[in-house]
Amino acid sequence: MTSPPATAPRSASPRRIAALALPALVVLAAEPLYVLVDTAVVGHLGRVPLAALAIGGTVLTLIAWLGTVVAYGTTGRSARRFGAGDRTAAVAEGVQASWLALAVGVVVAVGMQAGGGVLARTLVGADNDVAEAAAQWLRIAALGAPGLLLAAAGNGWLRGIQDTRRPLWFVLGPSLLSAVLCPVLVYPAGLGLPGSAVANVVAQTISGALFAGALVSERVALRPRPRVLAQQLVLSRDLLIRGVAFQASFLSATAVAARFGAAAVGAHQIVLQLWFFTALVLDALAIAAQALVGAALGADDEAGARGLARRIGLLGAGCGVAFALLFAAGAGVVPGWFSADGQVRAEAMVAWPWFVAMLPLAGIVFALDGVLIGAGDTRYLRNLSIVAALGGFLPAIWLAYGLDLGLGGIWAGLAFFVVLRLIALLLRLRSGRWAVVGAVRA
Template sequence: MTQAPARPAADRRRHDREIVALAVPAFGALVAEPLFVLADSAIVGHLGTAQLAGLGVASALLTTAVSVFVFLAYATTAAVARRVGAGDLQAAIRQGMDGVWLALLLGAAVIVAVLPTAPALVDLFGASHTAAPYATTYLRISALGIPAMLVVLAATGVLRGLQDTRTPLYVAVGGFVANAVLNVGLVYGAGLGIAGSAWGTVIAQCAMAAVYLVVVVRGARRHGASLRPDAAGIRACAQAGVPLLVRTLSLRAILMIATAVAARLGDADIAAHQIILSLWSLLAFALDAIAIAGQAIIGRFLGAGDTAGARDVCRRMVQWGAVVGVVLGLLVVVSRPAFLPLFTSDATVKHTALPALLLVALSQPVCGIVYVLDGVLMGAGDGPYLAGAMILTLAVFTPAALLVPVFGGGLTALWAAMALMMTVRMLTLWIRTRSGRWLVTGATR
């Protein structure tokens, strides 16, 4: 009798240690990724306003292109983790190699599409006539690194599925340092200007991909997994990624609609919106790190056929998401007097941003639960449901956002619509996890 409560407590401590061990390095790797753009901006910014504007347009295009293929990491993590749970490391590595081959094929297709259409894409994003040549130059050179960027996504998914988030952290930090050094040397030392920045980033990305490939190839040889492309495996990997692609595109559509509505509200509103959106994205990194841990752990439990363990860790991770969300919300409230002046000295912009900032703070516990449950269902390979739920969320958010300019409320009303969007996501994800239909066991789903 005295030992009965000890096991749940021991399980919670074990889950906590595993969540922290996976989430903390994952957070570091996530934060390191946007530092590439920041480093490029800081270096190119000293070349001139036109060059910096060109970099901004090209970076937006590249970020959009890569974010569309983030399913390479998510789907690979879940698939590899399932096979790890089933005790078949050879099949886990083989699954990961299918993801890497798919990344290379998609990257090659993107190069073929981007190189001839770069000027039109730059023009579509509204680059000025002075910034457009720089944007085109940067985009065409950087496109050559897209296969490497996609390989990094797929290989990161492999390692996460193998319950290793430390190696992606080390590679991300090393890539950031190499990118900064190469950019300075090529932009100023070699006098290549914005082209030097693009080449520096491409070289750093290729080096990161090479490191990942060395790690994955060593694992394949150690466990006797084939390195050759397998058409059936690549096709299965692509099919598993389609629902997650739909989910990602729906989420991107929500963010684009929000920005478009903010732009219609006026200059102060769009400026304040960009500040709030930047903060929202930063907070998302912390919450996404827990979701990544969820993908890896849930996939492993289901691969091992342990539905009770999957339920337990899901419950514990929801608690983590809610608590971290509360902490982040409090940090936003406490830091708001210092945060807004970092971005603007315009009193109107600060006044416009403050109510929206408080809404972001209040919604963080909901965001924490959303990210965790999203990661749990990704780890379970429940992509079709995630796609449908996100389409439903988009259908609810779109009219709510588009009615803001009609009925008023300004940026505060727009971010209330964003909070509504996260609430709808939470409800759809909570209903699914409560149903238990995601608890499909086995090495494959």
């Protein structure tokens, strides 16, 4: 019987958790930061290119979201193998995830060549100039999809074996190159908007190649294994459905906010983006939980996994409280960073108390999500998300519209959604049914 690695179960000190979470945070932030640079560069080309980038960038964000699903599923499976002391099997999970990512990436790249124009016209509507520019950007940018998804799968298995250094450089290096290359291609090289797409493709292809090279250097078998691919598809399906429930809920919330007027939807966008920002930071802690909990269960250390879950939950609560205090102190200042419109700022203050009050609870929820993903308990997370969305969030926000409760009603609905998830997650943790030990979850 192979012995588990020393880093797996009980040695997950706050320092070890931070060593996994902080590099993950940099990797998570790299893409949004690059999008900001890209937007700033293209914004100087005029209204049509900027609108086209907004359309194309939204589609690319959805593709990146597919990559996140693959990465999260792979982390837990690899971590279990790693915790069981079988590094080769842990890396082999990455091989299969990479085949899956490559296949999806190729389908996306080819599909966008044929359907990019139709998709752009559907999203844009009547503005043919914007639709044509968006379609051109999409066709080029989609060529980077195989690299983008390969990088996501690579992040998954490397986190699973608790290697945080290589993902950091494999993502950060190409992103910095792209940030430099984008303005050069757009302006001096004279490519305009397509130059932005080319810079994306270069960065994503290099990043994907680096992760693929890391797999090759591990000297494991690289052939596809249909049984493992099928297992990973089931895991990805559950996480994908969970994500769709979230997307539908937030899209509905924005639609309801729009019915309360321009000031309300503008304020909702400000507070929602701040919510997404905090979620990004707290997701880094969830990624650490995925790797460490998976390793503990793979090492047959149920008690260690339970203790780790409690520790991660408390850290999530602490981070949430810290954010709550920061945003409470900045209530009179932060909305003004995003809008000079007094009515928008006033509407933001309607949602602000709900936003601040939710953060400590959300810190626990995001952390425990990571615990259950690491344990492979994705079916429960899928079902919980559907029930909380259909039975809590969506009825609450449409009730807010029907009773004319304004933005406060929408954010009360989001608070209800978070509370429902928190209660269900705590009950699941207390039951212990999530803590299935072994290198593979039955």
